[in-house]
Structure formats: structure tokens, C-alpha cells
Amino acid sequence: MNCIIPAQNTKVLSKAISALAKVGDEIYLEASRGRLKLTTLNMSKTVCAQCSFLESFFSSYDIKESELTKENKETLTCKLFMKSVLPLFKGNLEKKLDFLKIEFSTENDFIVFKMKYKFDQIVMIHKLRLMDLETLSIGIASSSGNNNLCASSSLLNQILSMFNLTDGEITLDIMSSRLIARNYYVGAASNPKLMRCEVKLGAGEFFIFDVKDETNINFALKPLRTVISFAETFNLQVGINFECGGKPLTLLMKNPTFEIHFIVSTLNPNNDAQSSMSSTSLPMSTQKTRRNLNITLEDQQALESENWDNVMELGNTSECGTNNNSFISMMNRANSDRSNMQRSKSNFYDKTSEFVVENSDNYLDIIPKSPESPRSKRIKLVFGRCYEPTICSPNLGQEIYGNSDSE
Structure with a gap:
């Protein structure tokens, strides 16, 4: 394969290779009839980038038919290191070069880049070693x-x-x-x-x-x-x-x-x-409880801790007209237990400032008030002189020290 890229198109090629370098560390070159493809793939195989240059992009594009039909192939393929290709396309090549020529053959294990500069008729030749003669199939x-x-x-x-x-x-x-x-x-x-x-x-x-x-x-x-x-x-x-x-x-x-x-x-x-x-x-049962019941936290805990089997038995006997006073005493005892629980919690909140999480199965988070911060003694120690009086009335008009000058 021999192709010649004019100077005005070298900028497109250099920008395309720079874009491919942001994706992968290896570049696959595929030359076929009518176009040249540059493909790369990142390490995690989540991004694939491909640049296709048509025959009109080149001033001269030639592929030997014998190389394509030798092994029943339709493309000439090779793989290069991206770090070896990038240094060739740094700078404003469109202002420095007359043309860029790429030569590649399956019989060689390297690819040749020839750069013809505008001044002093300088031709710089770069031979890059190939990694392997393989291709990358996208399938998308x-x-x-x-x-x-x-x-x-x-x-x-x-x-x-x-x-x-x-x-x-x-x-x-x-x-x-x-x-x-x-x-x-x-x-x-x-x-x-x-x-x-x-x-x-x-x-x-x-x-x-x-x-x-x-x-x-x-x-x-x-x-x-x-x-x-x-x-x-x-x-x-x-x-x-x-x-x-x-x-x-x-x-x-x-x-x-x-x-x-x-x-x-x-x-x-x-x-x-x-x-x-x-x-x-949150669980659906907890969400329904908070949405449908407009009760306090202490009432909800008292209802959950109560043995409702005994209450239902007392309720059934009260419907028959018996033992109604024992049902009322049961409810009074539940209310007293609830008030004792509330007093014990209030005493606990006064002594500590840590967060308390009760009954994690019900996802009930109780956050007490923050305690008042004690007054710092260090501030009084540092700024104590600021609070002392600077003028004492008994010392007004009294000469404490004499003149330092002998005259």
C-alpha cells in the first residue's frame, strides 16, 4: 500500500490520531479498496473509535491487488503502538510539510512514514515496528x-x-x-x-x-x-x-x-x-403506619408492646356485661407504663447527647436536642486582662515614677 496525503489534510489526520489516543493505547490500520481505516479500543472494551478516510482524502492511493488476493483477503491489516505514532503528528504539520507518504507491505514487519518538508528539501523517514498483522472487527x-x-x-x-x-x-x-x-x-x-x-x-x-x-x-x-x-x-x-x-x-x-x-x-x-x-x-408496612396513623412516638411504642390477646379477651367479656372494671384497669396500667417510659426517656436525654435508635426493625430514629455547650474557661484565661479596670480613681493625680532626665 502506498498513499500520499497533501499538506492541507495532514491537520485532519493529526487531530484524528490525537482523538483516538484519548480512547486506546493501540491503533489498528486497515487498508482496503477505496478507504483507509484507523481503529482503537479502550482497555475495558466500552468505547470504540474508528476513522475512515476515503480515497478522495488522498492525492494518491494505491493498493497492490496481489497483496489482497494472496490470502483471500480484502484488507491489509496491522497493529501499532499509539505512543510510537503520536510523536510524528505533533505541531502544525500543514504549515511545515508538502506531503506525507505512508508505505506498508505484508512482507515487512514495519510501516514507513515519509515527511517531505517545504524548506531545504528535507525528507524525514520514520520506520515504526508493527505489533502484529491482525484486525479488529466491531460488528456494530x-x-x-x-x-x-x-x-x-x-x-x-x-x-x-x-x-x-x-x-x-x-x-x-x-x-x-x-x-x-x-x-x-x-x-x-x-x-x-x-x-x-x-x-x-x-x-x-x-x-x-x-x-x-x-x-x-x-x-x-x-x-x-x-x-x-x-x-x-x-x-x-x-x-x-x-x-x-x-x-x-x-x-x-x-x-x-x-x-x-x-x-x-x-x-x-x-x-x-x-x-x-x-x-x-423504608418497608411498606412502616410507610403505611406513618401515613395512616396520626399518633405520637410513645403511643406507637406502647401499642406495639401491649399484649392484645389479653385485651381482646377482656373486651369480649365486657360485651357480655362482666368484668368491665378490669378492662378499664388494664388500660390505666398501659397508660401509666407509657408515662413512666416517657419520663425515663426524658431523663436519659438530659444526661447524654448521643443519638438513640430504638427498635431498628421499625426504623424509628430518635434524635434528642443538642446539650448546651459549657462556657470555656480558656477564653477567660486568655482575655482576662481585657476585663480588668484600666483606671483606678485613688491613683488619679498621684505621681508614681519620677522624671528619668536628671535636669
Whole structure:
């Protein structure tokens, strides 16, 4: 394979490689008829980025047919270290180079980059050792989802400016006529250091807003920031293709000479919210008790500790007209036990300032009043001289020390 990239297109290639470097540590090169692909994958295999340069991107693009048909292949493939490729594309190459030439053959274990500079007719040759002759198969089409959005890079950049740089995820609630972007999802554990942000956008803000199935998706913000940064450099529109939460989302940028798309794994925040809410919510029996019964805490504990079997027996005998006084005495004894419990609790609260949790099965948290802080003696010791009188009436007009000057 021999291809020549003109100087004005070297900026696109360098920015594309820099974007791929933010995703993975290895770069896969695939040369086929009509296009050259650069692909990378992160370590956790949750983000895949691919840049496709069409034949019109090059001033010369040639692949030997014998290399393609030798092993019944349709592409020439190889793998390189990202750290070995990045140093070649630093700086403003479009102002320094006349052209960049890439040479690769299956018979060699290295790839050659030839840079022809404008001044002094300098040609710099870089030979990079290959890792392996293998390819990376994605298996996911960029237009596999049934929901499609398209917006300008400036609009998406304004949305990201509402979020903090420390935010790692974004949640999108996609409806038929609007989109809501959040840096959190409902039901997640609250973080006191996180400032919750929410941005609402109507369908008119997008160039394309084709939503067939309303859904919620959650994915990482890092690939989205990388895509928006690249799109702003060349004033490109960003397309978003997805199906639902839990299935891959595609961020797509197109140009007449090249295409770049990022495939990002997503989560369904509704499933995560249900699991987190079920672990933190109160039992249904406790919620019904607090909602339907308007009684005090002491009354509720007295009712729970009472033996209702004996009370029901006494109630049944009172209906027959017998032993009604013993039922009244039973209720009086319960009231006296409740008052004794209340007095013992009040005495306990006066002696301690710790939190008391009683009957954890009922989820009843009792928080007493904070005790008054004692007056500090250290303050009086340090600032004690400030409270002493500075002028004494008996000493007024009395000479305590004589003149220091002998004259």
C-alpha cells in the first residue's frame, strides 16, 4: 500500500490520531479498496473509535491487488503502538510539510512514514515496528439504532459547559418532542459534593430529531467531550444514533472525504434506579403506619408492646356485661407504663447527647436536642486582662515614677 496525503489534510489526520489516543493505547490500520481505516479500543472494551478516510482524502492511493488476493483477503491489516505514532503528528504539520507518504507491505514487519518538508528539501523517514498483522472487527453498524439526533458542535459544547469537568457520566431522557440532559439519574445515592445540573432542549434545537421510541440512556462523558472537541475544530455536525439504554450508542461525524464515529456502551438508568431505591426505601408496612396513623412516638411504642390477646379477651367479656372494671384497669396500667417510659426517656436525654435508635426493625430514629455547650474557661484565661479596670480613681493625680532626665 502506498498513499500520499497533501499538506492541507495532514491537520485532519493529526487531530484524528490525537482523538483516538484519548480512547486506546493501540491503533489498528486497515487498508482496503477505496478507504483507509484507523481503529482503537479502550482497555475495558466500552468505547470504540474508528476513522475512515476515503480515497478522495488522498492525492494518491494505491493498493497492490496481489497483496489482497494472496490470502483471500480484502484488507491489509496491522497493529501499532499509539505512543510510537503520536510523536510524528505533533505541531502544525500543514504549515511545515508538502506531503506525507505512508508505505506498508505484508512482507515487512514495519510501516514507513515519509515527511517531505517545504524548506531545504528535507525528507524525514520514520520506520515504526508493527505489533502484529491482525484486525479488529466491531460488528456494530453506525446506523443500527432507530432513534437519530443531529446537532451542531456549538450546541453540544454549550450543553457540556453547564456540567462540571469532574462529572464522569451523563444521562439523557429522550422524549418525542424534547431532550433532558442530566449529570445524575433518579434513585442514585446522593453525593453532597456533586452539584446537580439539568438542561432541557426542545426538538427545534436540533437539525434532526427523529425519536421513535422514548428511552433513557446513561453513558460516559469522556468520549462525548472528545467528539465535540474534534467537531468544533472543523465545524462539523454531530449525529447521535441509539436504540435504548443498555445498547451501544454511536456518535457520528461525516465529511465528503472522511468519517469518524465513536461507539459507546450505555446503561439503563431506570433499572439502576429501581435497584438503588429498593435498597434505601423504608418497608411498606412502616410507610403505611406513618401515613395512616396520626399518633405520637410513645403511643406507637406502647401499642406495639401491649399484649392484645389479653385485651381482646377482656373486651369480649365486657360485651357480655362482666368484668368491665378490669378492662378499664388494664388500660390505666398501659397508660401509666407509657408515662413512666416517657419520663425515663426524658431523663436519659438530659444526661447524654448521643443519638438513640430504638427498635431498628421499625426504623424509628430518635434524635434528642443538642446539650448546651459549657462556657470555656480558656477564653477567660486568655482575655482576662481585657476585663480588668484600666483606671483606678485613688491613683488619679498621684505621681508614681519620677522624671528619668536628671535636669
